[in-house]
Amino acid sequence: xxxxxxxxxxxxxxxxxxxxxxxxxxxxxxxxxxxxxxxxxxxxxxxxxxxxxxxxxxxxxxxxxxxxxxxxxxxxxxxxxxxxxxxxxxxxxxxxxxxxxxxxxxxxxxx
Amino acid sequence: xxxxxxxxxxxxxxxxxxxxxxxxxxxxxxxxxxxxxxxxxxxxxxxxxxxxxxxxxxxxxxxxxxxxxxxxxxxxxxxxxxxxxxxxxxxxxxxxxxxxxxxxxxxxxxxxx
Numbered sequence: 001x002x003x004x005x006x007x008x009x010x011x012x013x014x015x016x017x018x019x020x021x022x023x024x025x026x027x028x029x030x031x032x033x034x035x036x037x038x039x040x041x042x043x044x045x046x047x048x049x050x051x052x053x054x055x056x057x058x059x060x061x062x063x064x065x066x067x068x069x070x071x072x073x074x075x076x077x078x079x080x081x082x083x084x085x086x087x088x089x090x091x092x093x094x095x096x097x098x099x100x101x102x103x104x105x106x107x108x109x110x111x
Numbered sequence: 112x113x114x115x116x117x118x119x120x121x122x123x124x125x126x127x128x129x130x131x132x133x134x135x136x137x138x139x140x141x142x143x144x145x146x147x148x149x150x151x152x153x154x155x156x157x158x159x160x161x162x163x164x165x166x167x168x169x170x171x172x173x174x175x176x177x178x179x180x181x182x183x184x185x186x187x188x189x190x191x192x193x194x195x196x197x198x199x200x201x202x203x204x205x206x207x208x209x210x211x212x213x214x215x216x217x218x219x220x221x222x223x224x
Contacts, residue, residue: 034213043115043201044215089154098167099144099213101154 115216136204
């Protein structure tokens with residue numbers, strides 16, 4: 001069974017800093033990997049989707065990389081803002097449309 | 112384009128009762144997946160429907176069931192509710208393929224007393 005781990009579980013940074021969130025998975029036979037953010041009590045918002053054949057994806061201040069062979073992905077957030085405060089989740093699709101989620105990293109950006 | 116909608120948003124039930132949750136996917140999306148989110152277990156996959164057929168199923172007891180209608184709307188049913196079923200239930204839709212982005216609804220928060 002696919003297991004997804006996210007480190008750190010919580011992160012607090014001052015506004016303006018660049019930061020990296022980590023995601024690792026045990027089974028490298030994935031279809032794709034997706035990063036989400038979740039605000040308290042809300043649903044998930046998709047940030048970036050990386051297909052298994054891709055190495056990275058970028059959207060604005062966000063950049064996600066994927067290394068299938070080592071079972072790792074990173075989400076890089078440039079010039080962090082207080083509005084970036086949320087829980088960030090990564091999910092991998094190993095079979096069909098079933099996503100396996102990590103436990104998330106809770107990010108707080110201090111003004 | 113309207114996003115994924117879920118009804119109701121909040122629900123309180125007592126042990127032993129049953130509950131039905133509804134999910135309307137983004138127009139044109141044919142795949143609907145359901146997830147349970149709890150503080151202890153995180154997000155866990157329940158099942159996925161495509162063209163009215165269950166295509167994948169997670170590791171949940173038979174008390175959890177679902178269906179999808181011809182208009183792609185989906186319902187999830189939980190029978191004989193237990194305290195541990197208290198959770199945020201999320202549905203997600205995508206066009207048709209596991210290669211595509213999943214779009215999540217706001218969720219239904221279920222509290223079992």
